[in-house]
Amino acid sequence: MLHYSIEGTGKTLVFLHGFMENSNIWNPFVPLFSKTHQIVTIDLPGHGKSDTENEINTIEIMAEKVIEILEFLNISNATFIGHSMGGYVSLAIADVYPQFVDKVVLVNSTSLPDSKEKKEQRLKVIPTIHKNYSLFVRLSIPMLFAEDLKPLLEDEMNELKQIALDNPINGIEAALRGMRERPDRTHVFYELDKPFLIINGTKDSTIDIDLFETVIPIKENIKIEKLNCGHVAFMEKKEKFVRILTSFI
Structure with missing residues (x-):
């Protein structure tokens, strides 16, 4: 079974981290x-x-595996909040296990599959990961942040680097290969009549938000928020992220 932590009472919020991250990224938000x-x-x-x-x-x-945990905890309904890869997982749950879904929050994520170029790029970095994972982490993590915010977020960048370095390399490769194979899940927006919150970063170099927004249907149950940041909105624009999420849940 996957490692998990549980805290508080009331309606359930399930927080799912992104690629090269772990659940510790959500620690600043758990007490609130x-x-x-x-x-x-x-x-x-x-x-x-x-x-x-x-x-x-x-x-x-x-x-x-996420659903296995919820069943173990006797949780039958939850709001899923996923960052990047965690957003892909949240959409997959909405697609395959819709009965578990109350609401879905996608943070710097997309319903679209990898482009041909992105698939090739993922394969190309695998040898680098095995050869010099620490270099890969040091180079890739800063690219997730908006250029103008980097000087203000040195601590956050270092924290994310350390979290990434603590992950097993075989797990990183397995996730890379898995993300590469993910299907288009745009149909979930059309078929599932549950509230969706989509938080995009206008300076996100990882997700093509312009392309993504062209496929999102205009429906009352779908809300889009754009923040002036890169690929880690919950770190780059923490206060706004909290405000938006609080009003949605």
């Missing part, structure tokens, strides 16, 4: 949201304290 909700934070397969036995951790495998 656990005052009004039950908070479940999870280390996805091959990240943090969760092992992996798979060479490829598909998004569907990750979703299934």
Whole structure:
């Protein structure tokens, strides 16, 4: 079973981290949201304290393992809040296990699959990860942040680097290969009549938000928020993130 933490009482919020992260990224928010909700934070397969036995951790495998935890905890309904890869997992849960979904929050994520170029890029970095993972982390983490915010967020960048370095390399490769295989899940927006909150960064160099926003249907249950940041909105614009999330849940 995946490693998880649970705190607070009330309606359940499930926080799912992104690629090369772990559940500790949500630590700054747990004390606040656990005052009004039950908070479940999870280390996805091959990240943090969760092992992996798979060479490829598909998004569907990750979703299934998250649901296993909820069933173990007797949680039948939750709001899923996913950053990047965690957003892919949240959408997969909404697709495959809609009965568990109250609301969905996508943070710097997308419903679209990898482009051909992105798929090739993911394969190309695998040898680098095995050869010099620490270099890969040191180079890639700063790219997640908006250029103009980097001088203000040195501590956050260093924290994210350390979290990334603590992950097992086989888990990182398995997740890379899994993300590469994920399908288009835009249909979930059309088929699932539950509240969706989409938080995009206008300076996100990882997600093509312009392309993503062209496929999001205009529906009353879907809310889009754009923040002046890169790929880690919850770190770059923490106060705004809290405000937006609080009003949605």
